[in-house]
Amino acid sequence: MDAPRANLPPLSLHVPEPRFRPGDEADFSDVVVPPAGSARRPDTAEPASSFRELAYTLVRVLDESGQAVGPWNPRLDPEALRKMLRAMALTRAFDERMFRAQRQGKTSFYMKSTGEEAVSVAAAMALASDDMCFPSYRQQGILITRGYPLVTMMNQIYSNKGDPLQGRQLPIMYSAKDHGFFSISGNLATQYPQAVGWAMASAAKGDTRIAATWCGEGSTAEGDFHSAMTFATVYKAPVILNVVNNQWAISSFSGFAGAEATTFAARAVGYGIAGLRVDGNDALAVYAATEWAAERARTNQGPTLIEHFTYRAEGHSTSDDPTAYRSAGEPNAWPLGDPIRRLKDHLIAIGEWDEARHAAQDLALAEEVKRAQKEAEKNGILGHGLHQPFETMFEGVFEETPWHLREQSEQMIAERKAAGI
Amino acid sequence: MDAPRANLPPLSLHVPEPRFRPGDEADFSDVVVPPAGSARRPDTAEPASSFRELAYTLVRVLDESGQAVGPWNPRLDPEALRKMLRAMALTRAFDERMFRAQRQGKTSFYMKSTGEEAVSVAAAMALASDDMCFPSYRQQGILITRGYPLVTMMNQIYSNKGDPLQGRQLPIMYSAKDHGFFSISGNLATQYPQAVGWAMASAAKGDTRIAATWCGEGSTAEGDFHSAMTFATVYKAPVILNVVNNQWAISSFSGFAGAEATTFAARAVGYGIAGLRVDGNDALAVYAATEWAAERARTNQGPTLIEHFTYRAEGHSTSDDPTAYRSAGEPNAWPLGDPIRRLKDHLIAIGEWDEARHAAQDLALAEEVKRAQKEAEKNGILGHGLHQPFETMFEGVFEETPWHLREQSEQMIAERKAAGI
């Protein structure tokens, strides 16, 4: 490193910085929020190159008065809307309860999806029940929407004897093949190329089922994301690639994933893939975008990337305290509101719901979750007693357990016996 | 895998296919070649979002009559143009000779850059001499332009006793720090994030030097490419990211890297990075684009991705026979012509060159290369005698050789002695 050349301007390194830190007042008034109904809805047969602008706007359906407007309005019947609302509220109630269970020492870890319930619930409703989901760790709403038993989810969270994964996985790393829900990985974004591969296989077989996958905006930086996008565009894979832009990746704001320069939906443009940017707190917009993308996939028009513009209203996980790095006021200042409240307001605005029913439903859901929890705790909680026989630790590494694992299993049991435990 | 659902359309998998295979007549008449001079040249201070269309056209300067036209004309003086022409012709002469040397069994491997000489030579001329290059294996033109000794290049190719890399690397995997040329890796695209890191370091230090890197269109699929793009956009790194789209990646056409859906310059758009698509066989366009991107980098406007639209006129390497997978007529049918011929025609058109001088130069360059080869072969060729002492094999794994490598070295030498060799 010699001294910089004097006849050229000195360079400087730009390091992104979020607008608000602890102590700052959060003010999102300059976040551009296009009016509901303003984004056009192309025909699903249009080529991706003809609607690149959709990567730079926000598909929104619910307006400020709670009405559903514009070409993306999915015109769901009230029964479906109430089902959607209920699943979102149940997801939130479940999260509350399990967060508390972790705080009570009943398990090691938990992750909420508060504020992001629309992203998973509305998508799950728009997909066919046998479409295959490759989620990240924050799409518990899919399982709940698809009717996976709450007790089983809790059993997994407690690693107890009812845990279908036999206590092998960290809490919330569900796997539910019969609910079209792929085994969640701790390594970010690995599910992205897997989803593309599943979709390619389905297409190669002349099947009708499509795949959908989710990752956070922070995770888009991983190489897996890019590999997935490349495979998806090359083979026109029937897959929906969801990026949940909840503004934060643990303590790092979205600028560290590239949000200062463009949107995440724009990534799609880079590969010639259809890209939509959606108000992720508007359940109807999420539903409509998913339905549209699914239709494209089902008709061999290829993949769609959907950026869900939303906000992580709480900490990253039970291990995280967001007040250490962001303004405490952010969640409330967030300009796109709360997805549950917005859907509720819509149902009320169209005369299909009221505050009293909502309050009653909240109470009922809390009760339902509590009942499930009691039921689950009958199977034990983490650390209070061992819920799986020791030898299960050695099973399932391979389909057939080879000699070295059998030997290790026997050795362990013999050692424990010898030591008198 | 159950039977496909009857009420949904069956999916099908799209697998790209190049337009011509062996035996086909190559006809590129439908490749869209915008007229020279037609692309606008934004001010280097303009934000990347204001000229996304440049990712979908071709920046071209040299028109069909050999004139330099339009806003991207770099208006080089004839001396510089002749220097450029000479370096390109020398690169080609060097490639011819070394290819032949491999065929004669003088080394294990060689890779030509035939048809792509403009990409490296013109870029090297547009960069400052102390800007740092992170090339792939097909940018020997940079070293030649920067005056790196041909003999030294050949010594490396022969792994002989003049090889600055002591025979450790495959032929053409040069390293030349004092010529601003990073050690070439066998693993594709790894140099991309490294270039970004170098540029970030330079910026962090208030230095004036920028970085430039190159990879093939096939290599853009690697995760490293994406990581590099993400870091580059996040920190506005002063780096030029070149994608040499020579249509082929060994036997795979560019469609397997995503070319059916969009351009490679469009990748830039996906990250909010400035993107240019350039006629890579037009040395003036390459020069102008590089100069513009360098100016942006030097003034802290951030990275630029340049797609060089060109054609790999020969095999991938000495291990490859392209007639096994592509139409033999492709190189000649390629609509953008030969870069050397085009620059020569330009110099002739402006009255600064003629066919006789060109022929004489070609002869002189062939002689120069032959002389260098003779010189290099004095240091030996691969496999005829061992050119490096055995113990050098154990040096340089670490700065200081630890005991286990010293022991292995001594053991090897003792064993050879014991065996009488």
Add this chain to the structure above:
Amino acid sequence: MTRMNMIQAINSAMDVMMERDPNVVVMGEDVGYFGGVFRATAGLQAKYGKTRAFDTPITEIGIVGVAIGMGAYGLRPVPEIQFADYIYPALDQLVSEAARLRYRSNGDFTAPITVRSPYGGGIFGGQTHSQSPEGIFTHVSGIKTVIPSTPYDAKGLLIAAIEDNDPVLFLEPKRIYNGPFHGHYDRPAKTWADHPAAEVPAGHYRVELGKAATVRSGEAVTILCYGTMVHVVANTIEELGVDAEIIDLRTLVPLDIEAIEASVKKTGRCMIVHEATRTSGFGAELSALVQERCFYHLEAPIERVTGFDTPYPHSLEWAYFPGPVRIGEALKKLLKD
């Protein structure tokens, strides 16, 4: 029976499996139309179509990640990594995903994929076309590692790998694709023409995973090896007239520990030969296992003859390669007392 070199045998294994099972697909860089840079998949696209034998983008993360997804769907993908030196970008998908999927989902999902990759040196390929990374994978719970040394085994093992419901890394010793290599780089290259294990059945057969082959019975010493080294070792002991028992491991994980133990207990001496770098190579595990299980039978320290702990050099390739000289000297030492 047909005469096949190792490439043909590998090609035949895929052909047989694609014929029998419509869920078998092959994929990788240059694997489709062209049939692979080593021609291992030649003809498969023409025969089975582009959706069953196809080229891929150049991203090893993607190749393995996509194969895992296809496997979860129900296919049996056989992805190729063009050179084993290029498997590192895919490591996370192999280690954290393929190898863990069955366990972490308690059998809900599996990854029945067979990752093929040419490995090893002796072809003047330099640092990035010569590596032997098998040791890394043997440390990863949940993946099997298989390395053939003959055309017959290559086909039978590859069929068994493709039929296996667990992820298998199938490493192909590229130095012996066209003929057994006896370690003398300066003598004319051999072909498989007169090798008995180049008689290969045209149809389906399996060589079970997890079973070693005793290539030669002997009393003086047990030599554990695999891949190219099987031939180098066999030739060297023949030249030296040593009565060695040569065990070709064929599968590293799961290992045929019974064959190893029985042999070492018989001979009392053990040598391990591999091309991979020495430190923490699979030879270390073999050495540890042998001394743990045969300690009281060992008459001399177990010897390892391996690649050196340096990158694979280009011009000094034949000094690096653990050839006859190094094997011979190590044998002398091992047998001297």
Add this chain to the structure above:
Amino acid sequence: MTRMNMIQAINSAMDVMMERDPNVVVMGEDVGYFGGVFRATAGLQAKYGKTRAFDTPITEIGIVGVAIGMGAYGLRPVPEIQFADYIYPALDQLVSEAARLRYRSNGDFTAPITVRSPYGGGIFGGQTHSQSPEGIFTHVSGIKTVIPSTPYDAKGLLIAAIEDNDPVLFLEPKRIYNGPFHGHYDRPAKTWADHPAAEVPAGHYRVELGKAATVRSGEAVTILCYGTMVHVVANTIEELGVDAEIIDLRTLVPLDIEAIEASVKKTGRCMIVHEATRTSGFGAELSALVQERCFYHLEAPIERVTGFDTPYPHSLEWAYFPGPVRIGEALKKLLKD
């Protein structure tokens, strides 16, 4: 001297080096403003500014690749990988680039980077927050692997690593960040408060790479270990009253072979303890080396006590962990004859 826990000592090492050398930069996921999920870089951004301590995109390929480029420029980057379980995506940049750069360019370019990463289990972190991948890196020529077991060593070794001109993988045993762990998960957690090696100088000092520490001298058996296991072993032999010599390796590559050899030749018995999975773990290399070099001194087979060859389970964590029971039983076996 100040009292520091291991996190504070690691933080102090970076602080000292950033103060002394303007080319030292720290980077990684959540490393900047927040100071790292384990707080190891807390305060560094406030003190040295955003261009010297910064958050990064979530791409381990990128973090290491960018650090290599910065190193080639002349900086000394100290990238953090948030958990060692997430180092696999970066493997190619580490193996094919950082580790090879000096050699392949014959010294033209180097990669003086220190990759820090918390590793190991015992925190109910499940499969992807508990792994011990050190063995993989010890197989890679050109990279050093360092693992401290106390605050004092952590600071001195990290300073030496940052000052080293070769790439170093610096693995931090996260179970003992806040206190030594004696292996009994069901007893109250200890802090570093009364541990002598928690007395740490405030300023610059080095603990040389490649030198082991004899934690306890003894005659009955040599126990080789590192990281968390040093404390588990020390406590176990104290509980059992075994006169073991405990060697804390501290650096795996390059290894302090002299210390190991001298000790095993003295005691005649050797046990190796690590948390990583057994097969092809670094224990295999240690076992192979010891039997090669001390064969005629060994009175019993070398014992390995390691993690099992399964993914790290969540609920059965304490059955998996190589704790006092397993170490104790292995010691009994090793000492019985």
